[in-house]
Amino acid sequence: MRFLLRHATKSTLAALLLGLLLRLWFIHYYPVVEGDSLVYGEIARNWFWHGIFGFTRVNGIHPTLIRLPGYPLFLALCFLVFGIDHYTPVLLLQAIMDLATCLLVAGFAARVISRKAGIVALYLAALCPFTANYVACPLTETPTLFCIALGLYALARYVERPGFTAWFWVLVFTVSYSALLRPDGPLLGLVLAPAMFWYARPKIPARRSAMLAIACTLLAMVPFVPWTIRNEVSMHVFQPLAPRYANDPTEYVPRGWIRWVKSWAGDYASTADTYWNVNGSPIDITVLPSRAFDNTAEKAQTAKLFDEYNKIEIMTYALDAQFNRLAQQRIDRHRFRFYVLLPTMRLGDMWLRPRTEQLWIELRWWQYQHHPAETVFSWAYAALNLAYLLLAAWGLRKRVPFTAVMVAYAIVRCLLLLTIETPESRYTLECFPMIFILAAAALTVRTPKQSATSESPASSSSS
Numbered sequence: 145m146r147f148l149l150r151h152a153t154k155s156t157l158a159a160l161l162l163g164l165l166l167r168l169w170f171i172h173y174y175p176v177v178e179g180d181s182l183v184y185g186e187i188a189r190n191w192f193w194h195g196i197f198g199f200t201r202v203n204g205i206h207p208t209l210i211r212l213p214g215y216p217l218f219l220a221l222c223f224l225v226f227g228i229d230h231y232t233p234v235l236l237l238q239a240i241m242d243l244a245t246c247l248l249v250a251g252f253a254a255r256v257i258s259r260k261a262g263i264v265a266l267y268l269a270a271l272c273p274f275t276a277n278y279v280a281c282p283l284t285e286t287p288t289l290f291c292i293a294l295g296l297y298a299l300a301r302y303v304e305r306p307g308f309t310a311w312f313w314v315l316v317f318t319v320s321y322s323a324l325l326r327p328d329g330p331l332l333g334l335v336l337a338p339a340m341f342w343y344a345r346p347k348i349p350a351r352r353s354a355m356l357a358i359a360c361t362l363l364a365m366v367p368f369v370p371w372t373i374r375n376e377v378s379m380h381v382f383q384p385l386a387p388r389y390a391n392d393p394t395e396y397v398p399r400g401w402i403r404w405v406k407s408w409a410g411d412y413a414s415t416a417d418t419y420w421n422v423n424g425s426p427i428d429i430t431v432l433p434s435r436a437f438d439n440t441a442e443k444a445q446t447a448k449l450f451d452e453y454n455k456i457e458i459m460t461y462a463l464d465a466q467f468n469r470l471a472q473q474r475i476d477r478h479r480f481r482f483y484v485l486l487p488t489m490r491l492g493d494m495w496l497r498p499r500t501e502q503l504w505i506e507l508r509w510w511q512y513q514h515h516p517a518e519t520v521f522s523w524a525y526a527a528l529n530l531a532y533l534l535l536a537a538w539g540l541r542k543r544v545p546f547t548a549v550m551v552a553y554a555i556v557r558c559l560l561l562l563t564i565e566t567p568e569s570r571y572t573l574e575c576f577p578m579i580f581i582l583a584a585a586a587l588t589v590r591t592p593k594q595s596a597t598s599e600s601p602a603s604s605s606s607s
Contacts (some may be wrong), residue, residue, distance in 0.1 A: 155263060158345040161269030163246055164480075167239040170280040176502050177231050181282040187211055188219035189228060197374070207378040210390040212323030214373060215284045231282055238279040238286040245286075246270045248293035254298050256545040257585055265584035272531065274499040275377050275576055281502055285573055291322035291329075291576045292553075299343070300546065305346035306356060312593065315340065320364035324371075328560060335553045336359045339546070380555045381441075398459040400468025406565035407474040407482055410489035412497055415566045416507055422516045426454045438477060441579045445470060491558060491565040495533065498525040499569045532579050539582030542589040550578035 188203050191197045197216070198207040219234060226233035246269035254262025271277070295318040302311040319593055321335035341357040348356075356402040368384050375383040381393050382577075389397045407421050410433070417431045429450045437443040453459065459467075477480045498509060500522055506515050509522035540547060554575045559569055 147237060153263075156266065159263075159266045160246070163243055163276070164239065166271060166273065170277050171232075171235045171239065171384070174277065174280050174503055175231075175235060176281045179462070184211060184215050184219055184282060186494045188216040188223060191216055192220040192224065193228075203584070208392055209375050209379050209381075209383050210386060210392055211353070212326065212329075213385050214325050214326075214329075215323075216244060216320055218287060219370065220284065222315045232284050235280055238282075242286050244289045245272065245275075245293045245577065247423040248290075248297045249577050251527070252293070252297045252300055253581050255297075256587075257581075258588060261581075261584045261588040262457055264587050265580050268436045268532070268583055269577075269580045271579070272532070272576065273525075274573060277410050277499070277502050278570070278573070283570075285570055287323050288329065288574055289577060290323060291318050291325070292332060292574060294318050295322070295332055296549070296577060296581075299336055299339055299549065302340065303347070306340075306348050306358075308355060312356065312360065316360050316363045318457050319360065320367055323364065323385075324367060327388075328571075331553065331556050331560065332383070333361060333364055334556060335549055339549045339552075341545070372565045375444060388494060395459075398464040400464040400466070400471065401459050402565060404467040404471035404474070406486070407471045408433065408434070408486070409565055410486055411493045412567055413507055415568065422453070422459050424457055427458060428573055438474060442470070442473075467605045487562040490564070491561050494561060494572045496526065496530065496565075497569050498522040499529055499573075500525055501569055506580065526607065531574075532583060535583035535586045536579040537582075539584070539586035539589075542582075542585040544582065544585045545588070547582070550582065554578060 186199055187197060187208065190200060191213075194205055196205045196207055197209075197213065200204050204536040213439070222234045222237065223230065246266055249268035249269045250262045253265035275285075275289060294316065296312045298314040298318060302309065303317060306312075309595060312359075315336060319336055322330035337357045337360060340360060341353045344356065372382065372384045375381055379393050389402070390396050396481045401422060402419075404416070409415065409419065413431075414433070418427055421427050427450055429447050431444075435447060449470070451461065452463055498505075500509065505518050509515070511516055511520040540551070557575060561567075566570075
């Protein structure tokens with residue numbers, strides 16, 4: 145990355161300036177400070193000002209474990225400096241952090257591919273609206289992307305001189321903080337730790353390489369010791385991460401309802417229209433897709449359950465049990481659909497759906513007759529997203545160093561996403577640092593032989 149900073153050309157500075165303007169545009173026109181953002185904010189306030197990692201209730205502040213401490217810590221530090229509930233400075237800091245992510249991606253590409261690839265990766269990252277959009281949302285996406293990019297760059301530097309170097313400790317921080325941000329954060333460590341061992345073997349004995357990788361993993365787990373102890377003492381449960389359904393131990397999880405939704409849900413619209421409305425809002429059977437019913441009798445049974453729920457807008461134990469029986473009937477009839485087709489459909493939706501979830505675009509964007517301009521814009525967004533993916537796929541053919549690490553991260557992430565019932569495009573956003581690098585390789589590297597002779601990674605990293 146040093147050549148990007150030391151030999152900053154006009155094109156490099158232009159990429160950063162354009163990237164900054166794009167992020168400021170999103171912050172000005174499409175800030176989204178609601179929902180989970182306010183949840184993180186409330187936890188941050190109560191943690192730093194009242195000493196309780198929890199929520200304010202009528203009878204006081206109650207501890208919680210539905211979120212990990214990484215992002216509340218970031219928000220609390222921002223509130224200390226800029227004032228409580230002042231979210232604009234948070235968004236501006238996230239814009240700077242995201243540009244740092246772009247530089248790390250470019251630095252990695254420059255170091256392991258070529259200088260030209262570094263510049264191309266910088267433009268691809270800086271001008272990508274999908275990642276830039278999330279700086280306008282106080283959520284974990286921006287710092288998570290930073291950790292992933294930092295982890296890749298630190299890995300490339302670490303394997304050049306393995307040992308307890310500065311880059312070893314950067315890897316420890318990256319693996320640890322990414323896991324403190326989100327429950328799926330440990331996936332980064334799951335990939336980086338074996339990579340530390342494998343790629344360092346040519347430089348040091350295999351035994352020492354393995355010990356360093358293990359040491360990195362153990363040191364990264366240290367912050368989870370007090371967190372786990374706190375959860376055991378305050379909540380009386382063993383919970384080193386956040387729970388699967390983001391619930392406190394005393395909260396009821398309607399697993400029957402969730403199982404029924406999982407038996408037909410295949411896209412983001414299903415999540416937003418139906419799944420998120422329980423509890424506290426009515427649910428509408430008319431928005432369900434045809435795959436939610438196998439026959440007219442089942443549709444009538446579902447309508448009856450919806451009517452019972454809408455009377456009180458609470459998913460009771462008895463009602464949840466009825467949804468569970470209905471889900472079991474559907475699973476027994478079509479096991480392949482439940483275990484293979486629908487998970488694949490949801491994963492495809494997370495990768496290919498237009499990434500407009502943080503824009504003021506209609507949920508059912510494909511209904512051209514209702515909002516033609518938004519439909520056209522959404523299709524253009526989908527085409528841009530597909531272009532990034534196709535370029536990255538083409539880049540896989542270029543034998544870029546560390547491709548195995550990047551592919552492994554995407555695979556383990558996809559395997560995890562196959563298990564969830566709520567498809568959201570942001571769950572695949574974490575793969576975009578790898579997509580930028582592989583796409584840059586596709587646009588700059590002609591053949592592995594030519595890239596090795598004309599401009600090798602070694603010559604790029606010597607700058």
